[in-house]
Amino acid sequence: MKFTAFVPLIVSLALLGCDEVATKQLPTAPPGKGGVPVASAPALSGPPEARADEFAASFLNSIQARSFRERRELCGYFVLQQNGQITATPPQPGTFASCDMDAPRSGSGAFASYHTHGAYGSEYDNEVPSETDLLSDWDFRMNGYVSTPGGRVWRVDYSDRDTRQVCGQGCIAVDPGFRPEDEAGIRQSYTLGQLRARGDSF
DSSP states (O other), X not given: OEEEEEOSOOEEEEEETTTEEEEEEOOOOOTTTOOOXXXXXXXXXXXXXXXXXXXXXXXHHHHHHHHHHHTSOEEEEXXXXXXXXXXXXXXXEOOSSOOEEEEOBTTSOEEEEEEXXXXXXXXXXXXXXXXXXXXXXXXXXXXXXXXXXXXXXXXXXXXXXXXXXXXXXXXXXXXXXXXXOSXXXXXXXXXXXXXXXXXXXX
């Protein structure tokens, strides 16, 4: 997952009771002013960690089936509205192993990115976040959430500079084609250096 140009307009999805979806327009920069990179602003504040984790797992679970069916990653942002509600931008479709999306504007309320790792692929170490996943979020001073074909959810933590499992294998929808590999070797958390070492041995 990586970020590209600024997004001119963000439409969010609100999970209502984890069953219904509503749309709402987010504030945008004044016409002609353009976006301000989040990277130029202080680290984004968000909702309490436990609440964000719960929302992330529920939302990612709701888009797993589409991600598996289309065999592509889906990505977007989680947004904290002024009324305290957490919402999600509509999933942006990517490729089998990547998902490019526009950078959020400063002041939009986006506090974390999200993306799925799509369908199972034996040539990919997609039960853990990638180095790019961590670095992309940290460049924009935000957290991130990643779901895997095996049904894991990870939080990429900007403050702690690591990634941790929000919940383990099978906690959300699992790709029917998923084949467990080295499950005992998957840690509960990784630093960037540990992910690099894992990548060297994969």
